[in-house]
Amino acid sequence: MRLFDYEYSAECYKVRLLLSILEIDHEIVPVDVHPGRENESAEFLALNVLGEVPVLVSDELILRGANAILVWLSRRFDPEAKWLPNEPMPAAVCQGWLTIADRLAAGVGTARMTLSRGETLPDKRATSEAHRLLRAVDEHLWFAERRGDDWLVPLPHPTLAEIACFPDIALCEEAGVSRIDYPAIRRWMDRVRRIERFTLMSGIFPASPPAPRTPVNQTQTESLS
Amino acid sequence: MAELSGWFPVAASHDLPLRHVFQAKLFDREMAIWRADDGNVNVWENRCLHRGVRLSIGVNEGLELKCQYHGWRYANKTAGCIYIPAHPANAPARQITNRTYPAVERFGLVWTTLEKDLSFDVVWPDGDWSVLRAIPVHAGPDAVAAALCKVLGAVPRPDIHAFAYALSTLCEAPVLALLQPQDSGKTVIRCLLSGGAQMERRLAVQANATLTRFRNIVEADASLEPVESEPVFEPVASELAEPPAASPDAMTVRVERKWQVAEGITGLTVVPTTGNLPAFQPGAHIDVTLPTGVKRQYSITDGPGTWKSWTIAVKNEPNSRGGSRFIAETLRQGDLLSVSEPRNNFPLRRDAAETLLIAGGIGVTPLLAMARALAAVRSGFRLHVFARSETHVPLADQLDGLLPAVTLHLALDPAQVAQRLAEVIGPHAPGRQIYACGPGGMTQSVLAIAEELGWPEEAVHFENFNNDHVIDTSSAFAVDLARSALSIDVPAGQSLLSVLRAHGVELPSACERGACGTCRAEVIEGTPDHQDAYLSRGERASNRHIITCVSRSRTPRLVLDL
Numbered sequence: 001m002r003l004f005d006y007e008y009s010a011e012c013y014k015v016r017l018l019l020s021i022l023e024i025d026h027e028i029v030p031v032d033v034h035p036g037r038e039n040e041s042a043e044f045l046a047l048n049v050l051g052e053v054p055v056l057v058s059d060e061l062i063l064r065g066a067n068a069i070l071v072w073l074s075r076r077f078d079p080e081a082k083w084l085p086n087e088p089m090p091a092a093v094c095q096g097w098l099t100i101a102d103r104l105a106a107g108v109g110t111a112r113m114t115l116s117r118g119e120t121l122p123d124k125r126a127t128s129e130a131h132r133l134l135r136a137v138d139e140h141l142w143f144a145e146r147r148g149d150d151w152l153v154p155l156p157h158p159t160l161a162e163i164a165c166f167p168d169i170a171l172c173e174e175a176g177v178s179r180i181d182y183p184a185i186r187r188w189m190d191r192v193r194r195i196e197r198f199t200l201m202s203g204i205f206p207a208s209p210p211a212p213r214t215p216v217n218q219t220q221t222e223s224l225s
Numbered sequence: 226m227a228e229l230s231g232w233f234p235v236a237a238s239h240d241l242p243l244r245h246v247f248q249a250k251l252f253d254r255e256m257a258i259w260r261a262d263d264g265n266v267n268v269w270e271n272r273c274l275h276r277g278v279r280l281s282i283g284v285n286e287g288l289e290l291k292c293q294y295h296g297w298r299y300a301n302k303t304a305g306c307i308y309i310p311a312h313p314a315n316a317p318a319r320q321i322t323n324r325t326y327p328a329v330e331r332f333g334l335v336w337t338t339l340e341k342d343l344s345f346d347v348v349w350p351d352g353d354w355s356v357l358r359a360i361p362v363h364a365g366p367d368a369v370a371a372a373l374c375k376v377l378g379a380v381p382r383p384d385i386h387a388f389a390y391a392l393s394t395l396c397e398a399p400v401l402a403l404l405q406p407q408d409s410g411k412t413v414i415r416c417l418l419s420g421g422a423q424m425e426r427r428l429a430v431q432a433n434a435t436l437t438r439f440r441n442i443v444e445a446d447a448s449l450e451p452v453e454s455e456p457v458f459e460p461v462a463s464e465l466a467e468p469p470a471a472s473p474d475a476m477t478v479r480v481e482r483k484w485q486v487a488e489g490i491t492g493l494t495v496v497p498t499t500g501n502l503p504a505f506q507p508g509a510h511i512d513v514t515l516p517t518g519v520k521r522q523y524s525i526t527d528g529p530g531t532w533k534s535w536t537i538a539v540k541n542e543p544n545s546r547g548g549s550r551f552i553a554e555t556l557r558q559g560d561l562l563s564v565s566e567p568r569n570n571f572p573l574r575r576d577a578a579e580t581l582l583i584a585g586g587i588g589v590t591p592l593l594a595m596a597r598a599l600a601a602v603r604s605g606f607r608l609h610v611f612a613r614s615e616t617h618v619p620l621a622d623q624l625d626g627l628l629p630a631v632t633l634h635l636a637l638d639p640a641q642v643a644q645r646l647a648e649v650i651g652p653h654a655p656g657r658q659i660y661a662c663g664p665g666g667m668t669q670s671v672l673a674i675a676e677e678l679g680w681p682e683e684a685v686h687f688e689n690f691n692n693d694h695v696i697d698t699s700s701a702f703a704v705d706l707a708r709s710a711l712s713i714d715v716p717a718g719q720s721l722l723s724v725l726r727a728h729g730v731e732l733p734s735a736c737e738r739g740a741c742g743t744c745r746a747e748v749i750e751g752t753p754d755h756q757d758a759y760l761s762r763g764e765r766a767s768n769r770h771i772i773t774c775v776s777r778s779r780t781p782r783l784v785l786d787l
Contacts, residue, residue, distance in 0.1 A: 139433065142358045145239075146426065180248045180255075181361040181413075183240050190245055205293045208284040209603070211243035211262060 001026045004047065004055040006033040008116065010109050010167035012054040013201045014066040014101075015073075017163050020199040022077045034117055066105075067098055070160050083160050085153070093153045097161030104133055104168040112168075112175040130177045134169070134185060141184035150191050158195055166192050170204050228252045231387060232347055234334040234403050234415050237356040241266060241335065246290065248281035250407040252339060255279070255456040256326060261301040261530055262287040268337045269304055270324035272458060273297055280323075286602055288530025298575075299323050301530030305504020313576050314683075316506050316569035324459055332356075334403075334415065347386055354401070354417040357429055360436045361413045364443050366406040369414065372443045373402065377435070392416070396431035475514070478502075478535075480560045486538050487612075487619040490587060491553050494536045495562060501532045505567035507598040508591045508660075508688070511535070512565040512735050513548075521548040522735050524590035524662075525567060526620060528597030538619045540587040568735075570742045570759075571662070571688040573598060578656030580606040581649065583671055585663020589619050591688060592662055596627050606630055609649050611642060611667065642667070646674050653680040660686045665693040665758055672762075682763045692739035692758040692775065700754065702778035706730060706787045707749055715777070722773040730787055732773060739775035746773050751783035 003019065005012045005028045019026050031053050032038045039051045047055045048064045056063045056072075063069045074084035085091050108130035111121055121127070137152075144154065152161035170189055173179060179186055192198070193207035200206060235249040241260040248271065249256040255271035257280035271279050273292040280299075284291040289298045289307065296310040306321035326337045329345045333356040336345065362369050366388065373379035379390035379402065388404035395402075398419055405413040414436060418428060478495035486492035496502075507529065510522045523537035541553040556562075573580075573595045580599055582592040589610050599606040608631045612618045615635060624631045634645050650659065650671070659680065661671040668687040675685045701717045704725075715724045722734060722744050734744040739757030748771050755765045757772035764770060771785070 139358065139437075143426075143430070143433075146429070180250060181411075183236075183247060183359070186248065187240075187242060187245055205282055206284070208244045208286055208291075211287060 001056065001058040002029050003027070004029045004031050004044070004053055004057070006031050006039075006053045007201065008113075009033065009053055010112070010171055011052075011066040011105060013167045013204075014163055015054045015056065015069050016201070017166070017199060018070055018073050018083070018160075021163075021195060021197045022073065022083070023197065024073065024077050067102070067164065070098075070163060074160060082155075082157050083163070085155065085159060090153050090155055090159070094159050094161050097152050097159075098164050100133060100137070101161075101164035101168065104130065104165065104172075107133070108172045108175045108177055109168040112171055115175055127175060127177050130172055130175070134172070134177070134179070134182050137165070137169070138182040138184045141188050145184060145187070150188075152188075158192065162192050162195070167201075167204075174203055228339055229387060229406070230338075230340055230343070232329065232336045232338045232343070232345055233388075233405050235268065235337050235405060236335040237359065237415065238330060238333050238335065239356065244285045244287065246281050246283055246285050248279070250411075250456065251337065252406055253408045253455075253457040254326075254339065255281075256337070257281040257283070257290070258328075258335060259285045259290060261285075263301065263530070265302055265532075266328045266330050266335055267301060267304070268326040268328040268335070269299075270326070270458065271456070274306065274321060274323055275309075277458075288528065288601055300504035300532070302501055302532035303504040307504055307506045307529070308575055310576060313574035314572060314686075316509070316572040319503070319566055319568075322504070332417065334417075349385065350401070352419055354419060357400070357416040357418055357432050357436075359405075359413050359415050360433075360440055361407070361411060362440045362443055363411055365409050366404050366412045369404060369412040369443060372439070373414075376439055376442060395435045396428045398428050400432060475563050475565055477561050478564050480556060480558050480562060481534060483556065483558050487621065488614075488616045489541050490617075490619045491539045491541065491549075492536060492620065493539065493552065493556075494534050495564070496534045498561065502535060503566050504532075505535075506569045507573045507595040508571035509567040509569040509594070510571075510591070510735075510741075511537070511567055513537075514563040514565075515548055515551050519548050520735060522741055524571075524594065526590050526593040526623070528594065529601050536620075538587060538590050540619075568743065571660070571686065573660065574658055575599075575602070575604065576656075577658040578605060579654075579658075580604065581657065581659045582606060582608040583646070583649070583659060583661040583663075584608065584610045585661075585667035586612050586617060587619055588661075588663030588667070588688075588690065589624075590662075592660060593620060593623060595660060596630065600627055600630070607632065607649070609634060611635075611637065611645075611663070639666075643670055643674065646670055647678065650675055650678055650680070652678055653684060658684050658686065660688075662688045663690075665689050665691050682761055685761075687761075689740045689758045692736075692756075694739065694756050694758065694775075696739070696756050696775050698777070700777045702780070703782045704778070705750075705782065705784045707784055709787055720774055721771070721777060725773065725787070732787070734774055737774040739772050742772060744773045745770050747786035749784040749786050751778055751780040753777070753783065754779045 003015055003026055045051055054066060056069045063072055071084060085094060107126040111126040114121060151158045153159045190207040194210055233251055235251050236247050236258050240247050247258040249258050257269050257271040259267050271281050273280055275297050276294055278292055278294040282293045288301045291298050297306055298308040300307050304323035304325045306317045309317050329336045332349050332354055373390050377392055377394050379392050382389040382391050386403060390402045392400040392402050401417045403415045405415060477498050479498055480493055481496045482494040484492050505525050510524045512520045512522055514520050525535045527535055539549050539552045541549045571591055582596055584592045596606060596608045610618055611634045659675060661668050668689055672685060699717050703714050705712050709730060713724055713728050715721050732744050735741045742759035748769055752768050753771040754777040756775045759772050
């Protein structure tokens with residue numbers, strides 16, 4: 001299985017995350033999108049007429065775009081259907097988050113790539129839309145925490161919702177969108193980064209390991225009533 | 226923006242789970258807020274002193290906060306920098322301390338103030354309160370306050386706080402709102418619902434929806450795009466820009482507990498008389514000044530991030546010069562002691578793949594602190610303690626907490642010790658480091674065995690309590706002090722250190738018998754006559770340093786960088 005990949009792309013990062021978490025054997029084929037414009041080469045256009053990464057080439061099929069690849073990898077390599085749930089409610093809620101993820105990608109994700117090429121943003125629509133979405137995600141996660149839910153889909157484990165939404169949220173400060181006003185998102189980011197076999201990319205930093213069950217130095221606890 | 230005096234909420238208690246770093250802003254100051262594993266809430270300026278990177282993207286390791294950029298580590302509570310990975314073998318200067326803000330956790334909120342020495346004075350109405358979701362609004366605090374009254378019928382409650390409002394229209398239960406001014410263009414509304422833990426989800430959803438509508442009204446005129454103001458940082462403290470003072474500041478501590486921690490060994494737990502204890506690094510010691518005037522060095526045994534008390538252990542030497550006997554026989558619980566700030570001549574590298582800690586008897590004290598620091602970050606280590614018998618193992622109960630990484634080696638004769646050392650030291654591999662502390666004979670054995678097994682000198686670190694050399698003071702020589710432009714004669718029978726001091730050249734010192742290395746000076750020219758037990762063989766051969774309390778000169782003249 002070969003992933004045509006651009007290291008700096010959040011869309012490709014989504015696929016790399018799931019490949020790593022599900023421990024799927026694969027080969028990375030780097031595509032120099034910027035500044036090499038290899039994605040516009042005849043060779044690459046033969047794989048994807050849109051000239052966009054990621055593209056996944058396996059013995060069985062060729063898939064284009066992060067969501068398609070994530071869905072296929074989940075169905076194919078996650079027999080317990082944890083990452084893409086089967087039950088009607090979680091399956092639908094998960095799809096809802098894939099839609100939010102696409103809107104983040106189109107807005108703040110595109111803005112980030114534009115800025116990374118040294119160009120300026122035509123207007124503030126992308127960042128304003130990002131703040132609107134982040135407010136909604138933060139509200140959702142705050143109430144989820146109150147219910148004891150750690151994840152976007154109300155299940156006891158993460159799903160494709162995390163894989164699809166995390167990259168553009170975690171990279172949004174590169175597009176000038178601060179997360180200071182979204183504390184529930186910041187806590188969720190710690191949880192996502194603690195998923196077993198989570199992998200990093202440039203701009204994404206590791207979270208601290210979780211606290212041990214019995215905190216050390218208990219004798220130091222000051223009463224903070 | 227104009228700052229208001231007083232305490233302001235900057236986070237909710239539920240914003241601070243363990244191992245998380247919260248990002249906040251108050252009056253243009255950005256803050257990194259984190260709860261340590263001991264429950265303490267830290268409110269710090271949100272920048273690393275090194276390159277100014279935000280500490281809110283750093284790693285909360287439980288009792289230390291590590292900057293994400295170059296790994297500088299800051300201690301819980303004190304914010305003292307205790308480790309710089311680029312200088313793994315050196316102890317950071319004590320002065321490197323991040324700016325902290327006062328922190329109080331009350332009513333489910335974390336409060337801070339930009340003022341110094343302002344006691345917490347917010348009087349809260351009786352009853353249980355639970356904290357709702359905070360709502361940031363893109364408008365200044367005065368605009369938000371006016372709109373709260375006009376749109377939601379809020380009633381100011383200056384008796385509680387300058388920015389407190391009673392609200393009866395948010396949901397079916399009464400709500401108290403507090404404003405946190407982030408900057409001139411943004412204000413966080415923090416609401417508390419009467420009813421405590423019984424806070425109903427329905428009420429929380431209602432209040433959140435009402436506040437969201439309110440925010441949309443207030444922001445309707447302004448753009449949603451945040452008015453990003455540049456955060457304000459305090460200028461770096463002047464003492465950071467200056468060389469460290471020659472002698473560390475003394476402080477007074479009280480003996481909270483005194484007990485026997487092993488046969489012939491007294492344990493002391495000391496607490497500060499005011500404020501908190503300063504940050505220290507694993508391996509650090511304090512000078513304890515006893516009423517007789519003698520100064521003695523004792524290693525701090527505590528784990529990282531300890532700020533309320535220090536525990537030291539003192540071996541009662543039969544031929545004591547007055548230090549250990551006084552502590553064993555005369556000192557009582559409740560007595561006051563004068564101690565120095567922590568100093569570290571035995572710094573611990575944190576980049577080793579495997580750290581071997583080898584202790585002889587009382588030498589376990591600095592290694593206990595190291596073991597705790599390594600355990601806290603789950604770094605691989607083994608602690609080997611050599612002692613005459615089980616009852617001679619100092620602080621054995623505290624070693625239990627580090628099992629199974631601790632091995633005791635009891636009742637061995639010198640030949641057996643040497644054989645056992647060779648077994649536990651084993652061959653050198655990249656990333657293996659040895660720290661040894663104990664009687665002079667034992668650290669010499671460790672050095673010799675490690676060398677035989679092919680260990681490079683820089684991977685073997687040791688600290689001696691004693692200098693076993695008999696000091697020969699029969700030589701006379703001259704010293705030139707390059708920076709002070711002084712030439713001094715050192716006659717036979719007097720130490721270089723005492724002659725320097727007699728001429729007004731201040732050098733810090735501690736043990737004054739060639740063991741601790743505190744009085745080290747740099748040699749520019751000449752060959753020192755090394756008589757100390759501090760410098761390693763390589764350091765001696767390079768002749769670049771001299772331990773001024775015991776060492777002298779082989780050449781008629783020494784030029785020192787003093």
